[in-house]
Amino acid sequence: MNTRQSPLSRQITNLSIVFALALIAAVGFLGWWAASRIDDRSIARQARAVQTGLADIAARIPVEQNSSAIWDDAVLNLRSGNAPWIEENLTVWMSDYFGHDEVYILDSANEVTHAAHDGAASDPAAYETVRDVITPLVTTLRDAMAVASADESDSTASVTGLGVEDIVALPGGEPAIISLRPIVPSSDAVQQSPGSEFVHVSIREINDKVAEEISKKYAIDGIGYSQFDAADGDKVASPILNNNGRIIGFFTWVPDEPAYALIRETAPALAVALAFSALAAALLLGRLRRTSAMLEHSRAEASYLAFHDALTGVPNRALFEDRLEQALAHMRRSGAMVALHYLDLDRFKHVNDTLGHPVGDELIKAVAQRLSACVSDVDTVARIGGDEFAIIQVGLADTSLALSLAQTVVEVIGAPFELSGHEIRVGASVGVVATSDAASTGEELMRQADIALYSAKGDGRGRYHLFVDQMDENVRDQRGLEMDLRSALANEEGLGLVYQPIYNTLSSTIVGAEALVRWDHPTRGRLSPATFIRLAEDRGLIDQLGTWVLTTACSFAAGTSLPWVAVNVSPLQFRDEHYADRVFEVLEQTGLPARRLELEITEGLLLQNSPLVQSTLNRLRARGIRVALDDFGTGYSSISYLRTYGVDKLKIDQSFTSAIGKDQEIQGIVRSIIELGRAMHMLVTAEGVETTEQQRILASMGCDQLQGYLLSKPVSADALTETLASNAASPPTANLQPASRFTA
The missing domain is CATH 3.30.450 (Beta-Lactamase)
Structure with missing residues (x-):
């Protein structure tokens, strides 16, 4: 048998060996190339981190100096x-x-x-x-x-x-x-x-201390400092440059090389599987490629998370500020206008308090989706904290486009949300600033948008305002007034109560009085309650102001023969689940019986349809405190709301009272309110009685109580005390026709 290989066989064998060697060499080279590429990227990332760490330290020093300088x-x-x-x-x-x-x-x-x-x-x-x-x-x-x-x-x-x-x-x-x-x-x-x-x-x-600080922050082990380029086979060096680009020194460290570490770990297995080198090389190449992809994915994911909000996926404050600077730079080049919208959600805290934070989170995500659908691809929607969002709008021809977007945002967010089986309505307030001024800065635009947002919220919420220069002065004025109110509450200076008596329609005797707060400002004089009460609600002072009014009124009533005193309550006070307990504490502190206190609420409070409000009202009435519905007829309360919440008295708004004797339609409405009160076993008080004709007609309709300038203007505590004493000495004689079967 001829065992010699034929020339063709040897040729095939040789070619196979050459091919195998070439394949191994190619795989080896490819593995080396892939490993080098991965590790080079890792080293480059570390070098950027080192330079970023040094830049952060340098940027922090002026800020630290300015804190005292x-x-x-x-x-x-x-x-x-x-x-x-x-x-x-x-x-x-x-x-x-x-x-x-x-x-x-x-x-x-x-x-x-x-x-x-x-x-x-x-x-x-x-x-x-x-x-x-x-x-x-x-x-x-x-x-x-x-x-x-x-x-x-x-x-x-x-x-x-x-x-x-x-x-x-x-x-x-x-x-x-x-x-x-x-x-x-x-x-x-x-x-x-x-x-x-x-x-x-x-x-x-x-020095080494700075190197250690950067090392800890960016998790790069073994960073050291050297005056000279100490890079060798194991270490790499990153130069320290001054403002002129001159090298001052070097940071050195042993780099993290994940690919080469992987190759070293798998080398024994490769040696054992030498017969399957081609397959092993292919597997290694595949693994190296997967490792590279994982590293790239990790970097992309880390970069994404660093600049996007984790809950909504929209840009966060860091990316928002960068995009704003880019938008301003584009504006300076092109001359096109840029607009910044600041918005936050109205009544978002109420959603969190009543439905829980998970539903609140779902609402935030839904809002982000709606906002993103409102803007073009070149605009930016960002979440800058809590329920606050911002929109950067670029390439505008004029301000009307910015206002159109703001109107769209208000409408879109005002539409109901269906979340977790609940229909949720919140609404949004938007502050807008638009500019093409090349001198504008991001910080200034953010400040102006925030002022415009504050103005929108102060004007009733659920609306948008465009920044104008006058707003700056208004904000300063409101902030000054806020500080003065805080001081007045802290020192109990300038604030006081007056009392407007409420009379029994039949006997013309005083059956109670409404406490009205007044503020004699040291420089502005007497301010309208509507001015500073709204301010107290917006700046979180309403609970403190409300408690002061309640305590002062109850203390006064407890020391007089006044049958009862009425105190107005802001709807915001009912957000406190402990509000009823606060009222009970005041009654105990002042010694006023619960039956001598009447709390006046508005129809808007009932429209919230809140279990918390219903529970609080039930607790107050169970203790004997009466609840009056103020300005009745101007809102949207239904009979079902009156029955659900439980109300002791209806107060006819003075706008209806003033039309009595002049407008038969309004007069019919007033008669209906009085009959409604009688049917639901509620007392009815007419506010704003200013003429004897109004008094006569209301008495003939069966109105239980009257309040107004015809009978008495709001008076001081001393004046009311004297009036009560005088009435006790010589009680007046009833001079009206029988009006009602109810008594006060």
Whole structure:
């Protein structure tokens, strides 16, 4: 038998071996290439993280300086040379709390007045060792301040926000971040002439401590600092550059190389399966590709989560602010208008309180979907917190397009939501600002949109307002009034109650009185209750104001022969599940029996159809407190609401009373209200009685009680006490026809 291989067989064998070797070489090369690519990306990500970490530290230093450098007290204490205060707030504290290695204060002549090193006061003479590297930065800052404040008597507004920061090599060769900020007043109370400013200098050395901070933050092990490029076969280096691009030093570390680690782990298996090298190579290549895909996916997912809201998937505040800057940059290039919409949901807290947070989360997601459907692909919808959203609208020809979108948003969010078996209605308030001014900044637009949103909410909610310059003044005025109201409540100064007597229609005797709050403002004079009560509701003060009114009224009534006192209650107070307990505490504190208290509510409260409201009203009435429905006839209450919630009295709104004797249709409505009250065993009080004709007609209709200027204007507590005493001494004689079978 001929065992020799034929030339063709040898050729095939040789070709097979060559092919196999070529395949192994190709697979090996491909594996090496894929591993290198993955690890190169990993190293690049780590290098970017290191540079980002250093940039974060550098960006944080001016912010930390400004926390004390923009302060009236800082300027005043520097001028007076108050060393203990300066150390505690500007030098030692800054060095110790924020970890600034060296802190210096330079006077207007650029001479050091105070210094700190490593959290302790130091000799200002130490500045001489770094003067040469700091002086160019001081010169740059002083020049910029001089230009900014030229021809001005007070430099504060011009130089606030200026600063110089760079990375330099200190005399010993080690790099450091040096930041200079002018020390300026924080208000107009302190004036500062150009050239007189003190300068705050902070030095943060870039050393192993900084490297360790970056290492912990970005989970990169073994970051170190070197003055020279210490990269070798194991380590990589990332340069530290100053503002001019000059290399000052290097960060070095042993990089994380996931692909090569994987190859090392699988090498024994590859050696054992040498006979199946081709298959193993293919499997390894496949695994490497999957690893690369997983890494890319992880990076993309991490990037997505960093810039998108986890609940809704729309951009978060970070991405929103970036998109806003991009929109402004595009506006400056193209000249097209950009609009910013701020909106939040009306009554969202009520949804959370009554239906729970899971339903609230579903509502937020549904709102985000509706908003996204309202805008074009080039616009941005972002969730910036809680129930607050923002929309960036770009490429507008005029303001009308922004207003059209705002109107659409109000309508779309105002439509009912079907969530978890509930029909939910919330609504939205929108603040809009539109501009094509190249000088506009993102921060300014956000502030203006927020002001417009506040104006929209203050005007009744469920609407939109376009920012105008006058709103700035209105907001400042409202904030000032808010602070004054807080002070008045805290000190119980300026606030007081007057009482309008309520008379029995039959006997003309006083059967009770309504307590009305008044505020004598120290500079604005007496303010309308509608003004400051609405303010108290908007700024979260209504519970405090309501408790004060209730306590004061009950204390007065308890010390007089007044049969009962009526107190108005805001619908917002009923959001507190403990409101009934608060009322009971006031009654116990003042000693007023529950039957001598009447609480006046509005029809809007009943329309909420809230189990909490119904429970609270039931508890109040069970204790003996009476409930009156104020301004009846102006809202939408139905008879079923009156029966469900339980009401003791209907008060006819004065707009109906004023039409009695003039408008037969209105007069018929009033008669119907009185008959409704009689049918449901409720007392009826007519408000705003101003003429004897109105009094006569109401008496003939059977109205139980009358209230108005004809009988008595609101009077002080002392005047009402005197009237009660006078009536007790000589009770009046009834002078009207029988009106009702009900008594007060």
